[in-house]
Amino acid sequence: MKRLIAIASVLFCVAALSAQSRFGGGASLGFTVNQLSGDGFSGFNKPGAFAGFFGNYAINTKNWFQFEINFIQKGAYKAPKDDDPTKYLLGLNYVELPLLYKFMPFGNRFVFELGPSFGYLISHTERTEQGDYNVPGREFKKLEIAALLGINYHIGKSFWVNLRGIQSVVPIRSHQGNAVFILNRGQYSSTLCLSLRYVFQGNTNTNN
Numbered sequence: 001m002k003r004l005i006a007i008a009s010v011l012f013c014v015a016a017l018s019a020q021s022r023f024g025g026g027a028s029l030g031f032t033v034n035q036l037s038g039d040g041f042s043g044f045n046k047p048g049a050f051a052g053f054f055g056n057y058a059i060n061t062k063n064w065f066q067f068e069i070n071f072i073q074k075g076a077y078k079a080p081k082d083d084d085p086t087k088y089l090l091g092l093n094y095v096e097l098p099l100l101y102k103f104m105p106f107g108n109r110f111v112f113e114l115g116p117s118f119g120y121l122i123s124h125t126e127r128t129e130q131g132d133y134n135v136p137g138r139e140f141k142k143l144e145i146a147a148l149l150g151i152n153y154h155i156g157k158s159f160w161v162n163l164r165g166i167q168s169v170v171p172i173r174s175h176q177g178n179a180v181f182i183l184n185r186g187q188y189s190s191t192l193c194l195s196l197r198y199v200f201q202g203n204t205n206t207n208n
Contacts, residue, residue: 025055028070028162030195036076036090036172037188046090048073050193062104066113070096072166074189080129087129092140092172092189094119098148111152117166119144138174144189145170158199166191 029051033044052070059065075090100115121142126133150164171186 022058023055024058024064024199025053026158026197026199028052028054028068028195028197030162030193032073032191032193034074034076034189034191037190041076041078041088044190044192045079046075046077048075048091048191050195052096054197056102064102066098066100066102068096068098068100070098072096072119072191072193074191075124085129087127088133089125089127091125092121093123094121094144096120100148102152109154111154111160113148113150113152113164115148117144117146117148119146121172140173141171144168144172146189150193152197160197160199162193162195162197164193166193 032048032050034046034048035042035044050070050072052068052072054066054068056064056066072094074092074094076088077090078086078088080087096117096119098115098117100113102111102113104111121140121144124140146166146168148164148166150162152163153161155161166189168189172189174186
């Protein structure tokens with residue numbers, strides 16, 4: 001019940017802001033592909049879900065700031081193969097708070113975005129083919145600090161497609177044995193996210 005009240009409160013606040021001339025807001029739904037450095041498995045092989053709400057404030061018709069509250073799944077995955085039966089699955093569930101500067105350098109269909117993103121780890125799962133995998137003293141950090149870069153494409157009056165990359169800039173976990181390799185001080189998360197964004201009706205801006 002508390003979660004439903006919190007979600008309803010967010011929706012009400014964003015909808016109220018959307019009615020103001022300089023404020024906008026909406027909702028997003030999409031998916032992610034992910035990888036983790038330092039695990040020995042390359043490639044964006046771990047899929048995940050993405051959903052959230054956003055509100056923004058227009059500086060002018062070409063520039064604005066945006067705040068988001070998202071649920072996002074990250075992690076890593078290695079599937080077993082005929083010549084390599086090992087399996088690895090890491091699932092990381094975050095509540096993510098990006099703070100973005102958005103700008104429209106040309107036309108009115110493409111909007112670029114960049115800024116920091118702060119994630120709070122709410123749960124995680126780590127498994128191999130032998131079952132749950134835990135290394136004492138090597139826990140994931142609760143707070144993720146990341147950099148975000150993305151692009152939006154306007155596909156209709158109220159809809160935008162968003163593609164963004166999210167890269168942690170501070171390790172989310174140490175290497176085994178707490179090893180440090182010059183600038184490589186631990187494991188870093190990399191995410192590509194594709195989502196559909198809906199701008200609430202009543203918003204007088206095209207900001208997404």
